[in-house]
Amino acid sequence: MARSALDVATRRVIPMQPQAAYGMELVMDLHECDHTLFNRQSLTTFFVELCKHIDMEREALHFWEYSARLKEKQPPHLKGISAVQFIQTSNITIHTLDDLHRVYVNIFSCREFDVGKAVDFTTKYFGAGWCGHHSFERS
Numbered sequence: 772m773a774r775s776a777l778d779v780a781t782r783r784v785i786p787m788q789p790q791a792a793y794g795m796e797l798v799m800d801l802h803e804c805d806h807t808l809f810n811r812q813s814l815t816t817f818f819v820e821l822c823k824h825i826d827m828e829r830e831a832l833h834f835w836e837y838s839a840r841l842k843e844k845q846p847p848h849l850k851g852i853s854a855v856q857f858i859q860t861s862n863i864t865i866h867t868l869d870d871l872h873r874v875y876v877n878i879f880s881c882r883e884f885d886v887g888k889a890v891d892f893t894t895k896y897f898g899a900g901w902c903g904h905h906s907f908e909r910s
Contacts, residue, residue, distance in 0.1 A: 792908035792909065792910055793881060793908075793909045793910055794860070794861060794879060794880055794881040794882070794908070794909045795879075795880060795883060795884070795886075795906060795907070795908055795909065796877065796878065796879045796880075796906065796907055796908075796909055797876075797877070797878040797879075797884075797886050797889055797890070797904060797905075797906045798875075798876075798877050798904060798905050798906070799874075799875070799876040799877075799889075799890060799893055799902055799903070799904040800873070800875055800902070800903045800904070801873060801874040801875070801876070801893065801894065801897055801899035801901070801902045802871075802872070802873050802899060802900060802901045802902075803872055803898075803899060803900025803901055804867075804872050804873060804874050804897040804898060804899050804900075805872075805897055805898040806867075806869055806872045808896070808897060808898075809851060809852055809867040809869055809874075810852070811834055811852070814834070814852060814854055814865060814867075815832065817865070817893075817896055817897075818832060818854070818856040818863065818865075820892065820896070821863065821889065821892055821893065821896075822856070822858065822863075824885075824888050824889065824892045825878070825884040825885055825888055825889050825892075826884065827858040827859070827860065827863075827880065827882075827884065828858060828859040828860075829856060829857075829858060830856075830857040830858060830859060831857045832854065832855070832856050832857070833854060833855050833857075834852060834853070834854045835852070835853045835854070836851075836852050836853075837849055837850060837851055837852070837853065848868060848870060848871055849868070850868070850869045850870055851866060851867040851868045851869050852865075852866075852867045853865065853866045853867075858880065860880040860881045860882040861879045861880045861881055862879055863876070863877070863878045863879075864876070864877045874893075874897050874899070876893055879909070886904075886906045890902060890904050
């Protein structure tokens with residue numbers, strides 16, 4: 772009987788050995804945002820300005836509009852734009868949810884960055900009424 776990756780993963784746990792940090796990741800959930808900024812032009816501006824604030828070099832930027840590519844009507848909470856801004860040291864991703872006025876941002880970099888600057892800038896840029904965030908080292 773064939774086993775799925777899930778079966779294998781749940782049966783075999785390999786503890787991670789402490790190592791030097793490979794990089795850092797910041798995860799932000801922003802609520803009560805200005806949804807008029809949920810468009811390609813504003814999101815491009817966000818990436819440009821964020822990278823200046825945290826001193827990252829931008830590379831390729833890719834967008835995907837969830838509702839525009841699907842033929843079937845999707846639940847309203849899924850409507851939005853996703854984008855990946857590649858940076859020289861990894862990537863920044865964003866997901867907007869139009870109807871819920873929410874933004875989800877992940878910044879992963881092998882190079883350290885100022886988490887406080889990233890959170891403050893992102894919260895102000897989107898006019899968020901609330902921002903939850905977590906940062907952690909990747910090994």
